[in-house]
Amino acid sequence: MKVVRFHAPGDVRFEDMPEPEAGPGEVKIRVRNCSTCGTDVKISKFGHHHIHPPxxxxxxxxxxxxxxxxxxxxxxxxxxxxxIAAIPCGTCDECKRGRMTICPNQESMGYHYEGGFAQFMVVPAKVLAVNGLNRIPEGVSFAEASVAEPLACVLNGQELARVGEGDDVVVVGSGPIGCLHVRLAKARGANRVFLVDLNRKRLDMAADLVKPDLAIAGEEVDVVQAVLDATDGRGADVIITAAASGAAQEQALQMVARQGRVSFFGGLPKDKPTVTVDSNLVHYRELTIVGANGSSPAHNAEALRLIATGAVPVADLITHRLPLDSAIDAFGIVARGEAIKVTIEP
Known part of the structure; x- marks a missing residue:
């Protein structure tokens, strides 16, 4: 069968490998859609410490x-x-407490196990053991279902940041994750949702689809001042930094309302992981800073439900559909910001 396989940083190949067979407790699937994300781009360029190639x-x-x-x-x-992408062990103390997103024994598809850029793949028994194989609801396409995984991560982030009724929410980053954050925040009852990006062209592409209440281009205006102006100086209730930007995390603390919540949703580069935080600002304004790490099996199931009910539409966010032999080209499309969501159809 044909696959897209990582061999080394900068060495990803479209090639043949033997078709797998399902062992005890496993399920073999014909892959219909496997969507791409920025993580795939990073892996293709730099590898990952959990990936032992090929x-x-x-x-x-x-x-x-x-x-x-x-x-x-x-x-x-x-x-x-x-x-599911992230596979908790289901047996450790964190998993038993319902904290599967921070399982210290977590493994991942495409890292520890063969991933979905293939005609066929085997779903490990560990996935089935934690209810990580989800039935796709009627009316939901394979392409839409493939977007359930990133939506599940977004759902986890917004639950931790307590996004809810009446909140003013700022989403920094207009990639596919940022677009999903805008739509989910609205579905959760947010009052207004503002979308921020440095790049005007990318911002406009996203804003045309998800229709934020305000689109703010960081290359044109002072983002902090724009948010403060839009909220009569109060600031937003929730700031979600859906971008790998330390500057965005620092700015978030300057434009969040008193008792507001800041989600450090996007991780920072490993060689520059620190930011400067005004601790007194956090102290006196009673701010909350939260992280967000992937999703649980339950988040994936809920994401599929949100897609199926129309609460969070995703079909129009899929701007590119490519065959398996174009997956490597898809990484470039993602890296250049030319698409919202690219899906591969083996």
């Missing part, structure tokens, strides 16, 4: 079951399924 990439996966391993129950060939 490794099939891709972790935003949807497909249909073609074979069941010994002992698998509750599934039949032909079932349409979505696969």
């Amino acid at each position: 490794r099939v990439m891709g972790h935003e996966i949807a497909g249909e079951i073609v074979a069941l391993g010994e002992g698998v129950e509750g599934w039949v060939e032909g079932d349409r399924v979505q696969v």
